[in-house]
Amino acid sequence: MSSAAKFAIFTAFCVSFGAQWAIAQEAVPPGEAEVPVIASFEALLQSATKDLEASATGSDAMANMALARVAFSSTDLAVQSTGIPLAEKAAELGAVEANLLLGDIYRRGGYGTAPDLLKAKGYFETAFKDGSLQAAVALGSLYLDTDFTAEGRKRGIELLSAAAEDGSIEAANALANVYLLGRGVTPDTSKALHYYGVGLVSNSNTSIVAVGDLLRTGASKLQPNPEVALQFFQRASTQGDLGAGRRIADMHLRGEAVAQDIAGAIGMLTELAEKGDTNSYIALGDIFTRGEFVPTNGPRAIGYYQGAETLGNTAGMTRLAELYIAGLPDTPIDLGQALDLYTKAAELGNTGAKRALARALLSGQFGSTDPRRAIALLEESARLGDGQAAKELAVLYAGNEPFPANYDEVKTYLDLALAVGNTTAALEVGSAIATGPLARTHREDARALLTGAMDGGVPGAAAVLARLQLDGAFPAQGVSGVITMLNGAAKSGDIESARFLIGLYRDGYGLLLPPDPAAATDFLNSVSANIGPEATTVERIHLEALTSEDADTLASVGEQISTLSKASAIQVLDILRRKNARAYVYVLQKGLASRGEYSGPLSGTLDATTIRAFNAVCSALNAERACAPGPLTRGALLTLGNYVLQPTT
Incomplete structure (x- = not known):
């Protein structure tokens, strides 16, 4: 030394x-x-x-x-x-x-x-x-996150159970999560609540907030109860938990269990921010960037993000960079600013900024490419414990770009991603191996990885396996075998697999399976309690959009889309523009009419009056270039959709 x-x-x-x-x-x-x-x-x-x-x-x-x-x-x-x-x-x-x-x-x-x-x-x-009980918790979690074999799952659960029985609240919370998500066990909400109870009787804020989250959203056989959830958050907040305070503000923002109070929610977050909670600054910036509850306000969002940055939260810099990349009506796109912010945050150790720079250097987003520097940035981030960067490295090494495929490197970075808890990395990496140049020599490794992930309760694993089997990447189980597999995962609480199966019934799959909207509707009804009201509404609109363009359907779609969050509504509009153009135009007409910017009939017809209204909005937002290819393109969707879905006050 x-x-x-x-x-x-x-x-x-x-x-x-x-x-x-x-x-x-x-x-x-x-x-x-x-x-x-x-x-x-x-x-x-x-x-x-x-x-x-x-x-x-x-x-x-x-x-x-x-x-x-x-x-x-x-x-x-x-x-x-x-x-x-x-x-x-x-x-x-x-x-x-x-x-x-x-x-x-x-x-x-x-x-x-x-x-x-x-x-x-x-x-x-x-x-x-x-x-050491702490070692038992760490070791149990490590086995569950990295070893998808039956023996690995058993060892992980045994370690956590032993630590919980000896009084470890951390182990009890981890076991609650295992039973809630079905991580290698049959999902059991009652057992999850039992283990959370260990922390509740000890007045652990971690357990109190976790149960509050569970009650807010609901779970398998547990209906949402936001009123009681709010009580849990209030208790944790009075005991100093800042995350609970932000949740209370968010419930007031959305009108959950209380009358919607946007100004009050902003006030709560402002109070938390002024006490030094940098994440509240980030939340405030997001409110004025996303425009879901109030009109977008770039300068105000910038001020909040800078507030987080001043207190040392480099996430403020990355959010600012994202704002300058996307732009807002009052804040033009500025890629130079974005690059400077990402660079500064990366130098301060922000792994998200390192990843963003790496992606930009691979894609040329900021004007030039540098694959070697990109890989170096991802490696730096992975060594700092960034599971997302490790996953991206594994996927890159599963292909032939920017460097030749290398299974040893794939395995190294996949293991790292799993070790830090990024269990869903197994899905993307397994798919990349099965469909890339490594498939010839490592197809069975990919299948074992994905099957283990499914058996280990990793959400979406069954959907990835189903898609690869239907596409012929793995030996086929037949359509009936795929449906049985998806059904089992869906009934175990896997939302992604449930939605994949709904889509499979709704759209069919080439020559293998014809569309069956009735079966899609029946299955949606059977799993709606599991996937939640928002996802259920999205799927219902999708089904309606396939069947009719009559006035009643247009009105129904317009009414349902108004109940969705902005992010889900944009997702639905993207579906409509491709599958039911009349419904897409109708929603935009309705939104513009409510603002006094369209005076024609709500018909869903793309007539001259509608086109003039669309063009006027694009011009006012300085988005003529995005809208120029036509109103049914994605650029026009993002411009017009974000505008009509933004609050008017």
């Missing part, structure tokens, strides 16, 4: 602990030890440094662990990396805390160290054998 690195480590350590050390020295009874003369701060610092260095090179686990933590607290990567051997020495000397810390470091990467799942499991296992 260099003298500079030592000095940085020991300086930080002694600033933290020098006072306590001096007090301890003063407390030594006379005659038992000589009290040192403290001539100056520097002299005490030097004495403490020598003392700790001597202890650390011997058999003092505490000294090694303390110095390791000081190293990890440094902002200098070179100093951080010196903490690894110190922590490893502490682990060798039997420090349980060192084993826990090293397990987490090797699971996620960081401090100049690449992730290593075998090492992570080894350190967690050692801590677990020493009786």
